[in-house]
Amino acid sequence: xARRLAVALAVLAAAVxxxxxxxxxEERETREERRAASLLRFDDREVRxxxxxxxxxxxxxxxxxxxxxxxxxxGDAADSEAVEKILSVAKRSPVLRVVERPExxxxxxxxxxVATVRIEASREVPRLDLGIExxxxxxxxxxxxxxxxxxxxxxxxxxxLRGLDxxxxxxxxxxGTRMAEVVAATVERRGSALRLERGRGGWWITEPAxxxxxxxxxxxxxxxxxxxxxxxxxxxxxxxxxxxxxxxxAVRVVLETASAKRELRFGSAVEAGWVPAVRDDRETVxxxxxxxxxxxxxxxAALADTKLTKANRYEVTFWxxxxxxxxxxxxxSGASTWTDSGGAELPEERVLGYLARVLEAPVAGIEHGSSPxxxxxxxxFRLADGTEDRIRVHPERVATVDSLPGIAFRLKADLPPAPSxx
Numbered sequence: 001x002a003r004r005l006a007v008a009l010a011v012l013a014a015a016v017x018x019x020x021x022x023x024x025x026e027e028r029e030t031r032e033e034r035r036a037a038s039l040l041r042f043d044d045r046e047v048r049x050x051x052x053x054x055x056x057x058x059x060x061x062x063x064x065x066x067x068x069x070x071x072x073x074x075g076d077a078a079d080s081e082a083v084e085k086i087l088s089v090a091k092r093s094p095v096l097r098v099v100e101r102p103e104x105x106x107x108x109x110x111x112x113x114v115a116t117v118r119i120e121a122s123r124e125v126p127r128l129d130l131g132i133e134x135x136x137x138x139x140x141x142x143x144x145x146x147x148x149x150x151x152x153x154x155x156x157x158x159x160x161l162r163g164l165d166x167x168x169x170x171x172x173x174x175x176g177t178r179m180a181e182v183v184a185a186t187v188e189r190r191g192s193a194l195r196l197e198r199g200r201g202g203w204w205i206t207e208p209a210x211x212x213x214x215x216x217x218x219x220x221x222x223x224x225x226x227x228x229x230x231x232x233x234x235x236x237x238x239x240x241x242x243x244x245x246x247x248x249x250a251v252r253v254v255l256e257t258a259s260a261k262r263e264l265r266f267g268s269a270v271e272a273g274w275v276p277a278v279r280d281d282r283e284t285v286x287x288x289x290x291x292x293x294x295x296x297x298x299x300x301a302a303l304a305d306t307k308l309t310k311a312n313r314y315e316v317t318f319w320x321x322x323x324x325x326x327x328x329x330x331x332x333s334g335a336s337t338w339t340d341s342g343g344a345e346l347p348e349e350r351v352l353g354y355l356a357r358v359l360e361a362p363v364a365g366i367e368h369g370s371s372p373x374x375x376x377x378x379x380x381f382r383l384a385d386g387t388e389d390r391i392r393v394h395p396e397r398v399a400t401v402d403s404l405p406g407i408a409f410r411l412k413a414d415l416p417p418a419p420s421x422x
Contacts, residue, residue, distance in 0.1 A: 039093050039128070039153065040144065046122040047087060052166040053116045059166035070170055074235045074283040077171035085160055086169065090117055090128055093158040096139055099150040108132065108141040108150050115164040130161050172229055174286065175264060176279065179222040181257040187221075187298050188252040194300055201310035205303065209368060209406050212305035217297045224296045225253070225264070230286035231274065237285040244276040244285065245269040251298055266293060306363050308391065308409055309401060311383065313355035318382040321418035324375075328418035340420070350419040355381075358391065361399070362412040369406055372398055379415070 049062045049071075060072040067080035105111035109132030119125040131141035131150075139154040140162050153161065185196045186207075195207035196218055203213040240246045245268030253264045266288075267276035274287040275294075297303055320329035330346050333339040338346040358379055372394040379391040390402040397411040 039095060039142075039151070040090050040119065040125055042091065042119055042121050042123065042125045044087060044091070047119055048122075049120040050083060050087065051116075051118040051120070052086070052164060052169065054165045054167075055114070057166045059169070061169060068169075074238065076233075076282050076284055077176050077279070079169055079171050082169050086117065086164070087119070089157050089160050090119065093139075093153040093161065095151050096154040097152040099152070100148065102150045105143075105150070110141060110143055110150065113143075115161075115166075117161075117164070130164055133162055167233070170233065171282075173226070174228040174230055174277065174279070174288065175225045175255060175262060176281070177226075177255050177257065177260075177262045179226045179255075182222055182255050183258060184256040185218075185222070186252075186254040186256075187303075189250070189298050194298075194303065196303065201312065204310075205300065209404070211366065211404055211407055212307065212310045213303050214305045217303050221297050221303070222255075224292065225255075228288055228292050230277070230288055232287040234285045234287060235283070237276070238278075238283050240267070240276065240278055240285050243269060246276060246278055246285075253298075300366070304363075304366055307359075308361040308363055308399060308411070309359045309389070311359045311381065311389065313352055313359055315383045315385075316355055316359075316381050317384050319355065320380045321377070322380075323377040328420060330419075346419055354416055354419045357416045361415055363409045364412045365410040367408045367410065371406075372400065372408065376400075377415075 047063070049060060051058070051060045053059075058073065059070060061068050061078050061083050062071050063069075064078075068078040068083040070076040070078045099108075102108060110129055113129035113131060115130045117128040117130070119128075126145035126147065128145070129143040131143075133140050134152055137155075139152045139158050142151045142153050142158075142161070143149075144151065183198045187194045187196070193207060194205060196213055197204050197206045201212075202215040203218040205211045205213045237244070246265050249265035250268035251266040253266075255262045255264070263280040265278050269276060270290055273290045275290050277286045277288050277293075278284075279286070316332075318329070318331045320327065328340065330338045330340045330351060333345075336348045338348060338351045340346055359381075372392075374394045376392040376394045379393070380388065381391075382388045392400045392402075393411075393415055394400070394408075397414060399409045399411055399415075400407065401409075
């Protein structure tokens with residue numbers, strides 16, 4: 001009995017050993033298959049640069065802070081997201097097939113290659129040569145330096161490697177800034193500067209004098225800058241030639257976010273419908289569609305608000321309207337109730353209608369340095385946060401606002417009379 005038990009245990013041990021052996025062998029084979037099927041192996045965190053050679057361009061991109069920057073053949077802003085995608089597909093594109101003994105590399109577009117990618121990291125990464133699309137359009141042909149055979153890299157992952165052009169990795173935008181993050185902007189044109197700042201109630205012109213800016217027109221300016229895509233990046237024109245009219249520039253725009261500034265300069269030279277432009281972080285001249293640039297609002301007349309103030313009538317808690325000996329005032333006494341100085345209730349719709357026509361009175365024009373001296377009608381109001389302001393209405397439909405000194409507004413129409421309880 002003991003002998004039979006010993007034999008059974010020995011057989012079991014042998015079976016377990018065999019199972020472990022074949023399991024480890026299978027694991028090694030699976031690992032080797034995965035290694036053979038992978039394209040390039042590297043740690044994304046260790047990558048410090050990537051060099052891409054295309055038909056006409058040999059470019060180099062280096063990590064810069066949290067993003068990427070082109071350092072050759074010129075210094076230029078890179079499309080960091082596009083660079084990261086190339087790294088990803090170079091590492092993760094599936095190998096559908098391996099041609100072990102290719103007869104003629106030129107038939108695969110690999111002699112010479114259509115493009116090459118070299119990744120620089122802490123550990124050496126072999127060069128990747130890219131060829132043409134295979135006849136079945138399942139992928140593109142490629143070779144890995146030091147590795148035999150031609151690989152077929154499968155779509156959709158490898159689609160970004162097809163006909164890879166280094167210029168596709170450059171920043172495709174004019175401004176290179178998200179306009180939603182812009183908190184201030186300066187526009188210089190014909191020797192005068194206009195400063196815009198995002199503040200209470202929207203956008204304001206703060207230089208040469210403080211006045212309400214048209215939120216719609218400022219957003220049109222910023223949105224236009226964000227949507228413009230340079231038609232040509234002309235590296236040969238940098239440094240910019242004097243005949244481009246960039247020094248001094250016809251228009252200079254400085255965009256400010258909470259953490260950075262971006263300067264754009266637009267030239268005065270117009271050739272074949274193009275406007276030249278440069279950006280402070282790009283060593284290239286951008287050629288822009290003239291129609292897109294000329295449509296941007298860039299002066300005070302285009303950017304100033306057409307309303308007298310930016311005050312919100314729904315935030316007003318008190319107002320007083322004084323015209324000669326006539327004085328009318330009212331205070332909000334409830335969620336939808338107004339009471340005048342005599343204790344009588346005023347209909348809310350009448351009060352709000354009055355406030356809208358006063359605070360948002362249409363403006364026909366603006367004059368700087370004007371200080372009317374006539375005895376004006378004075379409209380004082382207070383907001384829910386305690387802020388107070390005064391509107392002074394002078395003859396000839398001229399108004400001034402205490403919080404906006406040095407400016408006189410020409411009104412399109414007379415302001416309405418104050419509402420009463422009757």
